[in-house]
Amino acid sequence: xxxxxxxxGRVLDAIRARRPLxxxxxxxxxxNTTANALLAVGASxxxxxxxxxxxxxxxxxxxxxxxxxxLSPPWITAMHLAAAKARTFGKPWVLDPVxxxxxxxxxxxxxxxxxxxxxxIRGNGSEIVxxxxxxxxxxxxxxxxxxxxxxxxxxxxxxxxxxxxxVTGPVDRVTDGAEVWSxxxxxxxxxxxxxxxxxxxxxxxxxxxxxPAVAALSACVILGVAGELAAAATxxxxxxxxxxxxxxxxxxxxxxxxxxxxx
Amino acid sequence: xxxxxxxxGRVLDAIRARRPLxxxxxxxxxxNTTANALLAVGASxxxxxxxxxxxxxxxxxxxxxxxxxxLSPPWITAMHLAAAKARTFGKPWVLDPVxxxxxxxxxxxxxxxxxxxxxxIRGNGSEIVxxxxxxxxxxxxxxxxxxxxxxxxxxxxxxxxxxxxxVTGPVDRVTDGAEVWSxxxxxxxxxxxxxxxxxxxxxxxxxxxxxPAVAALSACVILGVAGELAAAATxxxxxxxxxxxxxxxxxxxxxxxxxxxxx
Amino acid sequence: xxxxxxxxGRVLDAIRARRPLxxxxxxxxxxNTTANALLAVGASxxxxxxxxxxxxxxxxxxxxxxxxxxLSPPWITAMHLAAAKARTFGKPWVLDPVxxxxxxxxxxxxxxxxxxxxxxIRGNGSEIVxxxxxxxxxxxxxxxxxxxxxxxxxxxxxxxxxxxxxVTGPVDRVTDGAEVWSxxxxxxxxxxxxxxxxxxxxxxxxxxxxxPAVAALSACVILGVAGELAAAATxxxxxxxxxxxxxxxxxxxxxxxxxxxxx
Numbered sequence: 001x002x003x004x005x006x007x008x009g010r011v012l013d014a015i016r017a018r019r020p021l022x023x024x025x026x027x028x029x030x031x032n033t034t035a036n037a038l039l040a041v042g043a044s045x046x047x048x049x050x051x052x053x054x055x056x057x058x059x060x061x062x063x064x065x066x067x068x069x070x071l072s073p074p075w076i077t078a079m080h081l082a083a084a085k086a087r088t089f090g091k092p093w094v095l096d097p098v099x100x101x102x103x104x105x106x107x108x109x110x111x112x113x114x115x116x117x118x119x120x121i122r123g124n125g126s127e128i129v130x131x132x133x134x135x136x137x138x139x140x141x142x143x144x145x146x147x148x149x150x151x152x153x154x155x156x157x158x159x160x161x162x163x164x165x166x167v168t169g170p171v172d173r174v175t176d177g178a179e180v181w182s183x184x185x186x187x188x189x190x191x192x193x194x195x196x197x198x199x200x201x202x203x204x205x206x207x208x209x210x211x212p213a214v215a216a217l218s219a220c221v222i223l224g225v226a227g228e229l230a231a232a233a234t235x236x237x238x239x240x241x242x243x244x245x246x247x248x249x250x251x252x253x254x255x256x257x258x259x260x261x262x263x
Numbered sequence: 264x265x266x267x268x269x270x271x272g273r274v275l276d277a278i279r280a281r282r283p284l285x286x287x288x289x290x291x292x293x294x295n296t297t298a299n300a301l302l303a304v305g306a307s308x309x310x311x312x313x314x315x316x317x318x319x320x321x322x323x324x325x326x327x328x329x330x331x332x333x334l335s336p337p338w339i340t341a342m343h344l345a346a347a348k349a350r351t352f353g354k355p356w357v358l359d360p361v362x363x364x365x366x367x368x369x370x371x372x373x374x375x376x377x378x379x380x381x382x383x384i385r386g387n388g389s390e391i392v393x394x395x396x397x398x399x400x401x402x403x404x405x406x407x408x409x410x411x412x413x414x415x416x417x418x419x420x421x422x423x424x425x426x427x428x429x430v431t432g433p434v435d436r437v438t439d440g441a442e443v444w445s446x447x448x449x450x451x452x453x454x455x456x457x458x459x460x461x462x463x464x465x466x467x468x469x470x471x472x473x474x475p476a477v478a479a480l481s482a483c484v485i486l487g488v489a490g491e492l493a494a495a496a497t498x499x500x501x502x503x504x505x506x507x508x509x510x511x512x513x514x515x516x517x518x519x520x521x522x523x524x525x526x
Numbered sequence: 527x528x529x530x531x532x533x534x535g536r537v538l539d540a541i542r543a544r545r546p547l548x549x550x551x552x553x554x555x556x557x558n559t560t561a562n563a564l565l566a567v568g569a570s571x572x573x574x575x576x577x578x579x580x581x582x583x584x585x586x587x588x589x590x591x592x593x594x595x596x597l598s599p600p601w602i603t604a605m606h607l608a609a610a611k612a613r614t615f616g617k618p619w620v621l622d623p624v625x626x627x628x629x630x631x632x633x634x635x636x637x638x639x640x641x642x643x644x645x646x647i648r649g650n651g652s653e654i655v656x657x658x659x660x661x662x663x664x665x666x667x668x669x670x671x672x673x674x675x676x677x678x679x680x681x682x683x684x685x686x687x688x689x690x691x692x693v694t695g696p697v698d699r700v701t702d703g704a705e706v707w708s709x710x711x712x713x714x715x716x717x718x719x720x721x722x723x724x725x726x727x728x729x730x731x732x733x734x735x736x737x738p739a740v741a742a743l744s745a746c747v748i749l750g751v752a753g754e755l756a757a758a759a760t761x762x763x764x765x766x767x768x769x770x771x772x773x774x775x776x777x778x779x780x781x782x783x784x785x786x787x788x789x
Contacts, residue, residue, distance in 0.1 A: 029557040029573050031292040031333075035457035040500050045457065046362070047292050050335045053366040060365065070557075072576045072600065074335065099572070102586065103579040192775060194561035194571065236772025237566050246499025249455060294555040294596075298720035303763050308720065309625070310555050313598045316629040323628065337598065509762025512718060 003181055003214050005260035009253025011211040011218035016042035020209030023061035024202060025049045025079055027069025027098065030195035033241065037199045040248035041222065043206035054078045058085040062209035065202050066118075068109050069098035076109055083116035092119040092208035092215075095163075096201035101130025114161055119208055120216050121157065122166040122201045125150030132157040147171070151180065164216050168200060172220040181217050184261035185224025187231035193241045199223060217262070225259045226251055266444055266477050268523035272516025274474040274481035279305035283472030286324035287465060288312045288342055290332025290361065293458035296504065300462045303511035304485065306469035317341045321348040325472035328465050329381075331372050332361035339372055346379035355382040355471035355478075358426075359464035364393025377424055382471055383479050384420065385429040385464045388413030395420040410434070414443065427479050431463060435483040444480050447524035448487025450494035456504045462486060480525070488522045489514055529707055529740050531786035535779030537737040537744035542568035546735030549587035550728060551575045551605055553595025553624065556721035559767065563725045566774035567748065569732035580604045584611040588735035591728050592644075594635050595624035602635055609642035618645040618734035618741075621689075622727035627656025640687055645734055646742050647683065648692040648727045651676030658683040673697070677706065690742050694726060698746040707743050710787035711750025713757035719767045725749060743788070751785045752777055 021044045026034055031047055038045035048057040051074060058064055064086045066079045086093040095118035097110035110131050123131065125147065132153035150167045158165040159177035166174045172183040190196050200223050207215035207222075223244075229251075230243035284307045289297055294310050301308035311320040314337060321327055327349045329342045349356040358381035360373035373394050386394065388410065395416035413430045421428040422440035429437045435446040453459050463486050470478035470485075486507075492514075493506035547570045552560055557573055564571035574583040577600060584590055590612045592605045612619040621644035623636035636657050649657065651673065658679035673695065680693040685703035692700045698709040716722050726749050733741035733748075749770075755777075756769035 027573070028291050028554050029561050032295060032457060032558060035292050036500060036504065039455050039457055046365075047290070047333055048362075048366070049333065050368055052336075053334070053368040056366045056368075070573055070575065071579070073578075099574075102572075103574070103582045105576055105579040105582075192565050194558060194565055234772075236769075236775045237562060238768035238771025238775075241562065241771075242501035242505055242768055243499075245501025245504075246497075249499045249501075291554050295558060295720060298555050299763060299767065302718050302720055309628075310553070310596055311625075311629070312596065313631055315599075316597070316631040319629045319631075505764035505768055506762075508764025508767075509760075512762045512764075 001179060003217055003262060005257040005262060007214050008218045008221045008260055009257045011207050011214060012222060012251065012253050012256055014210035015206050018210050019044050020062035020206050021046060021060065022202060022205045022209065023048055023057055023064045023082070025054065025075065025082055026065060026067035026198060029069060030198040033195055034199055034202045036245050037248055038202055038206060040245045041203060041206060049075055049078050051078050051081060054082040055085045058082045058091065059089060061091065063091060063205040064093035065096065065205045066093065066113060067096040067098055067198055067201060068106055069198065071105060071109060079113060080116070083113055087116045092205065092212060094118060094120045094122060094201050094205045094208065096198060097121065097123050097127045097131050098198070100127045117161065118163045120164045120166060120204055122168065122204055122216065124197060125167055125169055128157060128165065128167045129153040166204070166216040166220065168197065168220065174216045174220070182263045183217055183220040183224060184263070185221055185228060185259065187228050189231045189237065189240055190227045192237035196223065221256060221260045222248070222251065225256055228259065264442060266480055266525060268520040268525060270477050271481045271484045271523055272520045274470050274477060275485060275514065275516050275519055277473035278469050281473050282307050283325035283469050284309060284323065285465060285468045285472065286311060286320055286327045286345070287330070288317065288338065288345055289328060289330035289461060292332060293461040296458055297462055297465045299508050300511055301465055301469060303508045304466060304469060312338055312341050314341050314344060317345040318348045321345045321354065322352060324354065326354060326468040327356035328359065328468045329356065329376060330359040330361055330461055330464060331369055332461065334368060334372060342376060343379070346376055350379045355468065355475060357381060357383045357385060357464050357468045357471065359461060360384065360386045360390045360394050361461070363390040380424065381426045383427045383429060383467055385431065385467055385479065387460060388430055388432055391420060391428065391430045392416040418443070429467070429479040429483065431460060431483065437479045437483070445526045446480055446483040446487060447526070448484055448491060448522065450491050452494045452500065452503055453490045455500035459486065484519060484523045485511070485514065488519055491522065527705060529743055529788060531783040531788060533740050534744045534747045534786055535783045537733050537740060538748060538777065538779050538782055540736035541732050544736050545570050546588035546732050547572060547586065548728060548731045548735065549574060549583055549590045549608070551580065551601065551608055552591060552593035552724060555595060556724040559721055560725055560728045562771050563774055564728055564732060566771045567729060567732060575601055575604050577604045577607060580608040581611045584608045584617065585615060587617065589617060589731040590619035591622065591731045592619065592639060593622040593624055593724055593727060594632055595724060597631060597635060605639060606642070609639055613642045618731065618738060620644060620646045620648060620727050620731045620734065622724060623647065623649045623653045623657050624724070626653040643687065644689045646690045646692060646730055648694065648730055648742065650723060651693055651695055654683060654691065654693045655679040681706070692730070692742045692746065694723060694746065700742045700746070708789045709743055709746040709750060710789070711747055711754060711785065713754050715757045715763065715766055716753045718763035722749065747782060747786045748774070748777065751782055754785065
């Protein structure tokens, strides 16, 4: 089933109309940039991780993101509490398995969180390969797995978990285990900005809250097009990080539809 | 009693002359931007939260900010230790009750911290209403309470606690429970940048250390005018966040006095 | 022994060729900017601090940075585990003793970490003086010690520990206890941007992983030249922070060699 680019534009409009509250349990590196990206695109961010309040907060949020980028034991407990609550309440939630495969703690934590059935799992090739039970040669938090292996792992992971899986890189692939949708937006210079994968996961949660059907692919297009527009007008990774926020804020459905590179 | 705009300019000059050391126990989202805002305006920031050192650090700081944006139990303990020490030493301290009303933990924590008698409480309408015992329909960390209800809550809170209360939004209001001072500076685009309320609380602490009498109103004018100047020359929330730091650094007393919108 | 500026250029090229993975246990304020600076210069950053994974991660990293800017007990445990592992594995590691002298916890923690024999200790004058056992009048995290006292302390600290010591400020000095190398690059406006000392420590770790012999001095020149180029074209501390990342990314060996101010 092909997803028309017009559907992506409608997701952006839906975010701005509904202004979903996105509950983030995320890493320290990206908290500021993620909150700003959510605000820029038209969603409402909150970073809440204390065990004593995560369940209550998941209850009032429209979507949840769990990102394991900077783990520690009390946060892992909070992640399980929040994910369980999201599942109970039928709220969409995104798992970003940062660095899965790099250390045992990350791999174990990501695996354990699967029991709460994430709506969407978004990672790079190495992370998805590692999470699918393969042997990803993850080096740090960057992707080194080949594209074909990554896509196979993504399909297997989706089939096994019932989650949508997005494996992102030069071309982003979204799969439900059977079909695959691709997005070729983005710019290679975005790899020099820290945490844009994390931003993509957060934007995916905003899309899920607004329009579940094509959420993951929409987030890839939204960030990809914003990144392309930003990269064309900036002179390095510092100004690129800033300009992506500017472009997320002034992006419109018409531009998205025109520039989406779907297949 | 009207506060003349010239008094605001003098506060800015006093910060630069005295370079107050501001001790921040604040949230992860804003640590970088808050530290940069304090440096830009001419103060000296430090982020210190370990139970083993907060009291010692409060002892050498000129003012303290406690911001409950990303709570966890050890930080709550540290907040109480630092606030108690600030009170004992007669050092000014600011409570920023982020998200009060959104979860029980936040509401309880903010209430409990009142026992240490903050010099200033700065929040948005929902937070101030919730803290005043009302029932703010806080959604995330954004303000949804009406302006009249917010001001009534601020006055009641100030009267009950002896703190100055600043309830900020499109128009910022500062009250001691009897009188009310207003500042209409700022730009609506500032709501698309995360953590500017937190920045305002930190700047308020710098003002308190430099010139207690008109500190809260001064901080509203300083950030508001910097935000207006920045918004006029930027094209989105990313570049606005950056430009606000630039404008805080080159702001002068004359510009402040000319652009202050007080009533 | 004079270090020729051509050697500095070769370090930059080596970072880009080898793309070292730098393991950071650092403070919350600078995590985003440090990760971005490492990516910009051509290294690969990771922020990993959980006790359960730090040793494993040090094992796969090429260099380690331990920065005590925002301490808490579980992080101190992780710092010791990681530093011990780096020493066992013969991997270079950098100690950034932020705020040593300001509180007992910081001074004690920095002293205790010396047992793991850091390859490099990088701090400002007050921190180095305090760590060398002197009585630095540290005010917050800024340097107030005089230049001569700082250099004497750096030499004594290097002689006592076997570490290279870099004491940075208007002129950066690197010493092995006997010889002293100096770098006069940088711009006074860089003192208005939070965490550039932390960035320098992280860049030093990247240099150590690429080319140990002249690493500390190279990092001073790299950040100093990037800062000079950035400061010449920006209008305040916000845009300076952004432009430094842009300049780190497009810096080349020829520019470094031409602009290095060594002595």
